Amino acid sequence: MTAADLAHEARPPEKGLGLALEVLEQVARHPQGATAAEIARAVGAPRATVYRVVNSLVRDEYLVRRPDLTGFLLGARVLELAAVVDAHRRPDYSGVLDALRAETGEAVHLFAFRDGGVAILDEDPRSPISDRAALLGDPTRSAVGHLWLVGRPDDDTRGTRWRVRAQPADVEAIAEAYAIRGYTEQAALLAPDRGCLAVPISNDHHEPIGAVSLATPVSRLSVAARHVARLRGAAASLSSTAL
Template identity: 70%
Template sequence: MNGAGLAGDTRLPEKGLGLALEILEQVARDDRGASAAEIARAVGAPRATVYRVVNSLVRDEYLVRRGDFSGFLLGTRVLELAAIVGARTRPEHAAVVARLRDDTGEAVHLFAFHRSGLMVLDEDESQPLSDRDALLADPTRSAIGHLWLVAHPDRRMPQAPNWRVAPPADDVRAIHEAYAVRGYTEQAALLTSDRGCLAVPIHDDAARPIGAVTLSTSISRLSVAARHVGALRDAARALAPLGSLSGW
């Protein structure tokens, strides 16, 4: 569709607001730039009506035409609204976690502890968890699971239903001893053969572990990943006051 198809200074009638929102949603779903014909088919409205509403949205900068006039993209008004909403709804921990990812260049994830297992609060989208199901099912296969076992020495698997694997007592004892020496937990190649991770606890005001920040890296870099432990601990201290705000 070209610019001639959108000529005129039509106003968006009140009854067209619902259609306008549907159109914006369809454009948002297509990052290539949806054409007016594609939008009309998707929303099930007459093409002439869609053209009229699209024209209003373009005029008010909710939509913009692609440079080759082949379709439409979200405009500056929508992007500004998204930025405002994102700033208001962005979790308070997000800036701390994002800075840690930038500083280390590694995958950083944020977890909360509860009595029945783990909750993923902030997964690194650029480097996601390698085996989320296994991590949340077996506490012996991840550094975060090891830390949960340290934080819950009196819990047994039947009372922690999210864990589907009960760790042998010898393994739990070894995890506790290693944590006592290092002050953090570590695992290598237990979830996937080429990855390992470190986990540093986050404590509440009563010094109880309420969660952890973890760093995952390749096995080849795991031996030097300890250089980031200081940064992980700094982040854990910064995150501690936010625990109650994040529903930990």
């Protein structure tokens, strides 16, 4: 067997690894999930081949199926690798979030407000967001979405990244509740057993630029309100941070 023959035999594993990395990259580019057909079109590989690679990645926990089985999301092993990388280049707000998570014992997430919607800046690795697609698609289904609406009550959400447009009556009710509480909350709108509350992060001009959100089982949501003061303290610390 010639050296050329040996080199030719060595190619399939490299191609397989390269395709697996391409599949992971495509899924990473679609935080709401990508179907196998969409991945196959993006990487230019036969659908049957992509299905085999995707199933292998699911088996090894590099990918997970969406709860509604319509596509695939990054799995635990990829998120663990990302956490290792992030640990070497942690942003300025990491210390504030670490302390808040330790003090409350609850899941804490950090968001930035954009003109088109909200961006997830720091998701608690111990307790990931229940339904990212719903949170990023419908502002009425999360406490952080409620805060975004309160800060932009006159916006026409059809021109944003939100898939669902908030109705005026819903925005009015959310704003009234926020005026009373000074924070927003939702129960069982993203997951039947989870709820969350959120406080805004404002800049020097008192404009909302983001939010700190605390997620907890619905049964503990009212009790979790005791952490609001801690959330506000963290939000104040983050007010001068570039989100």
